[in-house]
Amino acid sequence: MADAHTAWTRATLPLCLLGILDGEEKSYGYALLGRLADAGLEGVKAATLYPALTRLEEESAVEIEWGAGEGGPGRKYYRITEEGRARLRRDRAAWGDFTRTVASLLGKGDDSGQHTRDTHGAGG
Amino acid sequence: MARAADLVWAREEDEEWADTVHVRLVLDHDAPAGLADEVLAEAHQIVREAGLPAPEVLGEPEAYARTVAAERISEKDRAKVDSRGLTPGERVCASLGTLGFIGFCLCVMHWFEDGLWVRGSWASVAGCTTVVAVASLGTLAFVARAAGRIRGMWGFLTGAACAFAGGIAVATTAPGERLFEVPVPVLMAGCAAWTVAAYAFPDATLDRWFAPRPHADDEQWLARLEGLLRGRHAMPAAEARGHVREARQHLSGADHERAEDTFGDVEVYAMRLADGPRKRQRVARHKLYRTAAAAAVFTVLAVDETLETGHFSGWVACYVAAAGAWTWTLIAEWRDLREPGRADKAA
Numbered sequence: 001m002a003d004a005h006t007a008w009t010r011a012t013l014p015l016c017l018l019g020i021l022d023g024e025e026k027s028y029g030y031a032l033l034g035r036l037a038d039a040g041l042e043g044v045k046a047a048t049l050y051p052a053l054t055r056l057e058e059e060s061a062v063e064i065e066w067g068a069g070e071g072g073p074g075r076k077y078y079r080i081t082e083e084g085r086a087r088l089r090r091d092r093a094a095w096g097d098f099t100r101t102v103a104s105l106l107g108k109g110d111d112s113g114q115h116t117r118d119t120h121g122a123g124g
Numbered sequence: 125m126a127r128a129a130d131l132v133w134a135r136e137e138d139e140e141w142a143d144t145v146h147v148r149l150v151l152d153h154d155a156p157a158g159l160a161d162e163v164l165a166e167a168h169q170i171v172r173e174a175g176l177p178a179p180e181v182l183g184e185p186e187a188y189a190r191t192v193a194a195e196r197i198s199e200k201d202r203a204k205v206d207s208r209g210l211t212p213g214e215r216v217c218a219s220l221g222t223l224g225f226i227g228f229c230l231c232v233m234h235w236f237e238d239g240l241w242v243r244g245s246w247a248s249v250a251g252c253t254t255v256v257a258v259a260s261l262g263t264l265a266f267v268a269r270a271a272g273r274i275r276g277m278w279g280f281l282t283g284a285a286c287a288f289a290g291g292i293a294v295a296t297t298a299p300g301e302r303l304f305e306v307p308v309p310v311l312m313a314g315c316a317a318w319t320v321a322a323y324a325f326p327d328a329t330l331d332r333w334f335a336p337r338p339h340a341d342d343e344q345w346l347a348r349l350e351g352l353l354r355g356r357h358a359m360p361a362a363e364a365r366g367h368v369r370e371a372r373q374h375l376s377g378a379d380h381e382r383a384e385d386t387f388g389d390v391e392v393y394a395m396r397l398a399d400g401p402r403k404r405q406r407v408a409r410h411k412l413y414r415t416a417a418a419a420a421v422f423t424v425l426a427v428d429e430t431l432e433t434g435h436f437s438g439w440v441a442c443y444v445a446a447a448g449a450w451t452w453t454l455i456a457e458w459r460d461l462r463e464p465g466r467a468d469k470a471a
Contacts, residue, residue, distance in 0.1 A: 028373075029370060029373075029374055030373075030374050030377045030378065045386075045388075046374055046378075046386050046387055047386070047387045047388040047392075047393055047396070048396075050367070050370065050371070050374075050387075050396075050397065051393075051396035051397050051399070051400075054367070054397050054400055055399075055400040055401070058400035058401045058402045059400070059401055064366075066366075074369060074373070075373055076366065076369070076370045076373065
């Protein structure tokens with residue numbers, strides 16, 4: 001199950017990052033990691049976050065800006081672009097459709113997975 | 125499971141598609157043994173069931189190979205190869221093998237032009253040794269760079285410069301009298317043996333020499349990250365330093381966690397950072413530099429040969445043709461780099 005969560009998180013991370021950045025003027029990696037953890041995505045590691053941010057920057061969805069660090073090296077800030085906002089709107093709508101489709105396939109089994117086991121038992 | 129070579133495709137275009145996927149997987153993505161067979165057997169079944177041409181069902185072969193590589197080759201394996209799809213060991217073997225092949229060709233040319241015997245002197249031995257040493261050290265410098273060992277690259281380049289200077293000094297002062305005579309086929313056999321040995325040498329052993337050792341501290345890890353981004357993934361120095369600066373900044377705010385614990389394996393992390401949409405552009409730019417260098421070398425050779433012989437010889441014609449071909453390639457690559465969409469359409 002942990003593997004599935006990791007794969008889901010990795011796939012939706014760019015969308016989540018755009019969502020967070022849309023609500024803030026700008027932010028930086030360490031703060032974004034905290035925001036994700038606060039929201040419940042505690043499994044996101046720095047090793048996954050920075051490559052995702054780099055990809056968003058290369059796709060022009062975010063822009064970077066270097067600012068002064070607090071007693072340390074300079075801090076790299078990320079700011080969502082207009083292109084990033086347009087992408088967020090598109091992806092948000094697509095995500096809604098996608099989750100509805102998945103939910104319709106999952107049926108109404110309880111959270112313990114009893115429904116799935118019963119179905120398999122009946123099939124086997 | 126059927127081997128890729130045993131599969132019978134219904135259409136010629138399907139066969140071409142399968143060949144391209146196979147070649148791209150092996151050359152560009154260094155696919156492990158058996159993966160191409162497995163992938164093509166699955167594709168064969170899908171295409172047969174769909175009853176449509178493979179490009180229509182599964183898309184362009186290059187894109188299909190890229191998707192397969194991303195999904196089915198582990199990050200650890202993908203992180204070991206450079207922008208040309210080679211591991212450091214494979215680069216060493218390929219470069220030294222090419223060196224042996226060039227030596228073989230030079231022997232053949234000598235046989236045709238100057239006869240069966242080669243006269244050797246202390247000066248010529250010193251000259252040949254210098255050429256081999258400089259070429260080998262130069263090759264190792266490029267391999268060290270591709271392995272992310274920037275300091276190692278400078279070490280090999282310094283060694284090559286010293287070997288060049290020392291070799292020239294010895295060759296110019298050593299006696300030029302005849303020391304021995306050797307038939308050209310013996311030298312050809314030596315070059316052939318060198319080439320075979322280079323290709324037969326297990327590249328996994330060489331890979332271990334260039335593999336990252338456990339990092340004593342974060343600074344070593346960060347230096348290695350910068351080296352890998354610049355050397356292996358052809359990232360501009362400023363961009364690579366930006367990633368290192370950001371990683372350092374993160375570490376300073378993360379209760380001084382170790383870099384390896386925070387970011388994981390340095391080779392995998394470097395690959396993740398470099399795997400974005402700009403990767404193709406970086407690789408194309410480096411290819412352009414190599415093509416420009418080849419065009420320049422053949423142009424210089426053509427001019428040099430013309431000045432030396434004083435007329436338009438057969439060699440000058442060969443050099444001019446080679447320079448023209450490289451220049452043509454250079455123009456095509458430059459246009460592709462300026463208009464990436466054009467290259468995609470062509471692909």
